[in-house]
Amino acid sequence: xxxxxxxxxxxxxxxxxxxxxxxxxxxxxxxxxxxxxxxxxxxxxxxxxxxxxxxxxxxxxxxxxxxxxxxxxxxxxxxxxxxxxxxxxxxxxxxxxxxxxxxxxxxxxxxxxxxxxxxxxxxxxxxxxxxxxxxxxxxxxxxxxxxxxxxxxxxxxxxxxxxxxxxxxxxxxxxxxxxxxxxxxxxxxxxxxxxxxxxxxxxxxxxxxxxxxxxxxxxxxxxxxxxxxxxxxxxxx
Numbered sequence: 001x002x003x004x005x006x007x008x009x010x011x012x013x014x015x016x017x018x019x020x021x022x023x024x025x026x027x028x029x030x031x032x033x034x035x036x037x038x039x040x041x042x043x044x045x046x047x048x049x050x051x052x053x054x055x056x057x058x059x060x061x062x063x064x065x066x067x068x069x070x071x072x073x074x075x076x077x078x079x080x081x082x083x084x085x086x087x088x089x090x091x092x093x094x095x096x097x098x099x100x101x102x103x104x105x106x107x108x109x110x111x112x113x114x115x116x117x118x119x120x121x122x123x124x125x126x127x128x129x130x131x132x133x134x135x136x137x138x139x140x141x142x143x144x145x146x147x148x149x150x151x152x153x154x155x156x157x158x159x160x161x162x163x164x165x166x167x168x169x170x171x172x173x174x175x176x177x178x179x180x181x182x183x184x185x186x187x188x189x190x191x192x193x194x195x196x197x198x199x200x201x202x203x204x205x206x207x208x209x210x211x212x213x214x215x216x217x218x219x220x221x222x223x224x225x226x227x228x229x230x231x232x233x234x235x236x237x
Contacts, residue, residue, distance in 0.1 A: 047159035074110030083127030163222035
């Protein structure tokens with residue numbers, strides 16, 4: 001399974017590789033953590049208020065992602081860390097997994113919350129345990145093969161519209177974009193669009209159950225994190 005965060009790989013191709021190559025081990029876990037209220041606000045910035053304001057929000061803890069606010073629309077918003085960049089197929093930039101400053105707010109639709117979110121939660125769990133990129137990739141592969149993770153059997157979507165994300169050194173927020181989890185799609189099926197331009201593009205895992213299509217949005221759609229309480233979700237312990 002190559003990435004549910006395919007844009008990370010594109011970000012590195014824009015010139016961050018030399019910076020990432022300087023790191024080959026994880027920073028202290030504290031550097032991956034955020035103050036919970038700030039993390040909730042950042043997670044909600046992934047999507048418009050009418051979506052994220054009614055979504056469940058999970059925040060990262062030393063034991064993995066935990067619910068911080070319960071929603072009512074089936075969406076789930078989190079802030080992915082660098083472990084989300086780990087792929088099952090060989091990558092030219094495995095060092096990105098060690099970039100502790102990476103923050104990627106994302107809001108999964110109800111189908112992606114069922115199918116895709118468990119992969120991100122497992123990646124985070126393995127990363128917290130100190131597993132290297134190869135071990136994370138193999139762990140996810142085994143979990144998928146054994147049925148411990150859900151099968152990718154439908155198209156689903158996720159918002160990544162935050163203006164406050166950090167997708168890699170020298171890249172920052174990049175463009176607001178939609179993530180489309182489209183099993184078995186290839187770039188040829190979309191017209192062989194060039195990745196990074198304002199058109200749908202398969203960046204990795206073409207023709208597999210884990211194909212990710214990225215659709216860039218207009219920059220004016222970027223959403224700033226807002227720490228003010230939003231309606232539609234109540235805090236939980």
